[in-house]
Amino acid sequence: MGGIFGVISKRNCVTELFYGTDYHSHLGTKRAGMAVINQNGLFARSIHDIQSSYFRIKFEPDLPKFDGNSGIGVISDTDAQPILINSRLGRFAIATVGKITNVEELEEEFLAQNKNFAEISSGKTNQTELASHLVTERETFAEGIVYAQSRIKGSLTMVILTYDGIIAARDRYGRTPLIIGRNEDSIAVASEDCSFPNIGFESEYILGPGETVLITADGITQLVPPQDKLRICSFLWIYYGYPTSNYEGINVDDVRNRLGSIMGAKDDTPLDVVSSIPDSGTCMAVGYARGKGIPFRAAMVKYNTTWPRSFTPISQSTRELVAKMKLIPNYSIIKNKKVAFCDDSIVRGTQLKNNVKALYKHGAKEVHIRISCPPIIYPCPYLNFSSSRSPLELITRKFIHKVENAAPADIYKYSCDSCPEYARMVEYIRSKLNMSTLIFNTVQEVVQAIGLPKESLCTHCFDGTGHDT
Template sequence: IAVAHNGNLINARELREQMEAEGESFDTTNDSEVIAKLIARHFEGDLADAIRKVMAQLRGAYSVAVLTPKHVAAFRDPNGVRPLTIGEIDGGFCVASETCAFGPVGAKFWGDLYPGQIAIVDESGPRIVEGAKPSRPAMCMFEFIYFARPDSRMYGERLYQVRRRMGMRLAQEHPIEADVVIPVPDTGVPGALGYSEVSGIPFSEGFIKSRYIHRTFIQPDQRMREQGVRMKLTPMEEVIEGKRVVVVDDSIVRATTTGQIVRTLFESGAKEVHVRITAPPIKFPCFYGIDMASRGELAAAKWSIEEIREHIGATSLGYLSIEGAVEAVGKPKDHFCLACFNGDYPIQVPEELKKDMFEKPKVGAFATVQSGQRSLDL
């Protein structure tokens, strides 16, 4: 069985210890292997039935693809925290977290897998069955703000346009007199365009991003994050010098990136630097699959907005409200997981649970499994 998993199980350690006590051995330390082992244990000829039994044991966020010699399968947690979608290609089917994966391989969007559903594809074609009773929908808002690609569609909406609307709403909530609006590339671009459109302040590119440096907020230590920011963004002095600058970014996690960006803008001759963020303040850690930080590292968990402004050295600082983010997506507020903003976790998290309780450095995202002496003809 090959398993690909997007999300995070909050009861992975409990499940693993239970299986180890029953004689199971593990080759990795990630929760994806727990899922694979459970499927192997429950399989008795009907893959959908095995997955259904596994879903009854799992707690947390999970969108999972399963590959066997005879099946492609997928299943999604009852809250639908992480996205999962199905594509059609040359009479066959494929599964991906986001719709943007389909175009490059020549596939077309077939449909979303809804919370609690199982998709089974075999030689007879695809079928969708219920795996677990859907709970209240809790799609991760951070997918819309930052994590998913802007050319993907979620809830039927192109994320580029959602992020542009976030910038438009941000301009209404936090107006300012300035000379130029610039984005922090790449994820700040749609929001900056929206801010410029509503405010009437001209848009320009103020930074050029190196294509070889990846997301800095998930680097393992502060030194590497700071070095990554310096290497990633090159300022365009002719756009910045002597100007009152509005710089639009998608979020502030630790304030590492933002503080360096503000310093760079002032060093490049900016008269004023007004930071605008197309997300609400991130005050709580994510236990459902986004590795952002412990609460003690989150800027908004330990400082007020004014204290963050002072820390990053900005002339002013404005965040998008939770209501503004929800309205930009266009779905009811109770359809989202907003836990990183308000601490309201849709799936109960034990108080003692820490983000790294179960996971050590991962061997990989895939786990290949044979269960004991059992022969699996899947």
């Protein structure tokens, strides 16, 4: 999905920029970048591939070349960024989060006007460069951002580093968050406010959907007011977000905990113990234990000493090997037990199938899987999540297309948790992955756990709704 961070200060703020950006590393796996306006007034920039190493390891040697009071950083799924632009609006650096789904259409339009694209990412036009072209179509940054947001299909949140300050613009429907933080002499803006506490910032303001602000070391000026309609991604709370982060003031761990307790309270399956597939299922499992009144135990433990993160290995078989090697099952907890395992979601189901197999191999009597969200049926058109996969890679779509041969118009029936089609699909997944039982939370339960009105949330990947463009 990616994350962005920016900071401006009355003093050198490269350290805050470095660590603030690093605290977004859980959101992306491919590229990262930082850009700073140095004391000499020149832009300095670094971009690295972070598929084979950590952000900090890659960027630490670059720090001597950064020496400024303002900068932006990004963890990016695809694009090499920030992009440096010299335009009629002046020189600037821009970084974005989100997904433009009409890249080809906009690209053709610009090429027909004899405009060029300098950056190619993974063989495609760099969407951050495309955004910069759209922004510079107008007389001011504020007008340009409004214009860009009106032309973009998908969603795009951006930070722009200029000589006048940092411009922060949340996407039109607020699908991705932007939060402002402050300490005594600096102001920061971040996708994740978990980046604030350890670098001395306190959250101060949440940008509304489509809102744009100019941040200087002295304060914040609103350039574009927020619009009314919010469609924040519900999957932020389920999977993307760090447990200590807050979106719209609602904490991620709290929501995951509620998702677990809601399910535990309604689940009458006889069970001995609940555990999680670490790390993302753990907050839910703690809540589930409370809701059901059974103990939580760490039946699968991640070997953090040498497997802290699986750097996107190239092949599926290597990915599976890494997933298997880094989780160690605990015999003493599993053997002869009826164990419930909480996990955030099922996409393809491959890893979960291997985990279930390992649990039986290590003596579990029954393996019951509890998933914090509903089945994912629709690819995400707004962020780089399931959008990068073909719909048929989703285990749900495999069933719908290959087994049921359902007409496209009937797909919604599989997201209706009271419909027989939904029950057949869940049973297919259960038996395919060899689980004793399988329960998903419903869309209504996700909405209840988050606590925002349904119409303020995007739940498109579960039920196909929230589809404003």
